Amino acid sequence: MTSTKPNVVFVLGGPGAGKGTQCARIAEKYGYVHLSAGDLLREEAAKPDSSLGKEINEHIKNGSIVPVAVTCKLLENAMKKSGKENFLIDGFPRNQDNVNGWKESVGDRVNVQCVLFFDCDEQTCVARCLERGKASGRTDDNEASLKKRIVTYNDSTRPVIQLFDKENLVKRIDASNDVDKRFGEFLKYGLKGAVFALPCLITLMDKVATVSLVAGKSMQPLLNPTGLNSDWVVIKRWDIDDYFLQKGDIVSLESPREPQVYMIKRIKALENEIIYDTIKQKEIRVPKGHVWVEGDNKRDSYDSRHFGCIPRGLVTGRALYVIWPPKRFGTKLILHDSEDDDE
Numbered sequence: 001m002t003s004t005k006p007n008v009v010f011v012l013g014g015p016g017a018g019k020g021t022q023c024a025r026i027a028e029k030y031g032y033v034h035l036s037a038g039d040l041l042r043e044e045a046a047k048p049d050s051s052l053g054k055e056i057n058e059h060i061k062n063g064s065i066v067p068v069a070v071t072c073k074l075l076e077n078a079m080k081k082s083g084k085e086n087f088l089i090d091g092f093p094r095n096q097d098n099v100n101g102w103k104e105s106v107g108d109r110v111n112v113q114c115v116l117f118f119d120c121d122e123q124t125c126v127a128r129c130l131e132r133g134k135a136s137g138r139t140d141d142n143e144a145s146l147k148k149r150i151v152t153y154n155d156s157t158r159p160v161i162q163l164f165d166k167e168n169l170v171k172r173i174d175a176s177n178d179v180d181k182r183f184g185e186f187l188k189y190g191l192k193g194a195v196f197a198l199p200c201l202i203t204l205m206d207k208v209a210t211v212s213l214v215a216g217k218s219m220q221p222l223l224n225p226t227g228l229n230s231d232w233v234v235i236k237r238w239d240i241d242d243y244f245l246q247k248g249d250i251v252s253l254e255s256p257r258e259p260q261v262y263m264i265k266r267i268k269a270l271e272n273e274i275i276y277d278t279i280k281q282k283e284i285r286v287p288k289g290h291v292w293v294e295g296d297n298k299r300d301s302y303d304s305r306h307f308g309c310i311p312r313g314l315v316t317g318r319a320l321y322v323i324w325p326p327k328r329f330g331t332k333l334i335l336h337d338s339e340d341d342d343e
């Protein structure tokens with residue numbers, strides 16, 4: 001019997017275990033809506049008129065947990081607003097208060113399919129957060145906050161994971177190894193067919209142009225600005241030799257790791273150019289016949305920083321305009337005022 005309730009997958013693990021990185025990938029590949037409790041709290045706190053901002057910021061800096069009524073409301077609102085059915089809820093429930101509040105407020109109205117547990121040793125978690133802290137602007141990616149976050153994780157979140165484990169809901173993924181291995185581990189759970197149904201880009205037409213639904217948050221704020229998989233874009237296709245890619249172009253491409261899986265990214269470097277890989281922290285020269293692609297939203301993008309330069313032949317088209325939803329109709333996705341944009 002198929003469930004008509006929305007599906008929820010909780011995603012837990014230590015700070016910096018890679019929950020956000022993997023969720024971005026899962027969302028992009030399967031069209032799940034990725035809701036990060038931490039991101040929602042940070043967004044709420046950043047609103048100039050929020051009465052909760054001060055309290056949330058204090059908790060974030062101290063690595064303590066915001067009262068569940070606040071977090072649960074933000075999650076519920078985001079779920080409702082999306083109008084979608086499948087959610088990855090990242091960083092929740094983080095403690096027993098979160099569990100109780102969720103049960104009271106949402107309870108059986110959703111179907112909790114499983115809990116993805118990204119298991120990563122403390123040293124790796126801290127090193128990743130400190131590295132991320134060089135550019136993230138987060139007030140908690142520093143040694144003092146991390147010490148507290150780790151204590152909160154060990155004392156409050158681990159018991160929640162154990163609780164779910166007793167209910168046989170936990171899928172453990174070794175989060176200390178590389179991004180692709182982990183994604184492979186995730187797929188081995190066989191969730192692929194059963195849980196995640198929507199491919200990254202749904203293509204309605206072919207050959208000259210395609211109209212595609214963009215999944216995931218990797219191109220925010222330009223695409224899917226609300227975090228929902230709602231933007232449809234026109235993608236112009238071409239014969240591989242007919243168009244000279246330019247830096248800044250937004251393109252569709254076939255994943256170098258998963259044939260038949262398509263994604264949308266921005267060209268950041270062309271052949272023979274040098275690009276700085278912010279994850280591996282080194283300069284890379286793009287080989288002949290290749291390009292380097294990244295999402296605009298670095299936190300939520302799986303791109304060349306993870307899979308390296310891609311052969312030019314994997315690029316299948318160039319994104320031109322948003323055509324849906326109506327209020328975003330006509331949003332231009334091109335930097336250059338030249339050639340084919342008004343064909």
Ligand SMILES: Nc1ncnc2c1ncn2[C@@H]1O[C@H](COP(=O)(O)OP(=O)(O)OP(=O)(O)O)[C@@H](O)[C@H]1O
Nearest residue numbers: 014015016017018019020021022128132177178179
């Ligand atoms: N497998 C990996 N190997 C190396 N670095 C990684 C890996 N996975 C993620 N990272 C990097 O580690 C940092 C933390 O990853 P991410 O933001 O996904 O963690 P998180 O679990 O969501 O963290 P938090 O709970 O603190 O928000 C990021 O800079 C990311 O690029």
Ligand SMILES: Nc1ccn([C@H]2C[C@H](O)[C@@H](COP(=O)(O)O)O2)c(=O)n1
Nearest residue numbers: 037038060063064065066091092094
């Ligand atoms: N359920 C949650 C999730 C997050 N927070 C607060 C406290 C965390 O340290 C911070 C950052 O979360 P992250 O982005 O690391 O998932 O947000 C909370 O109070 N309750």
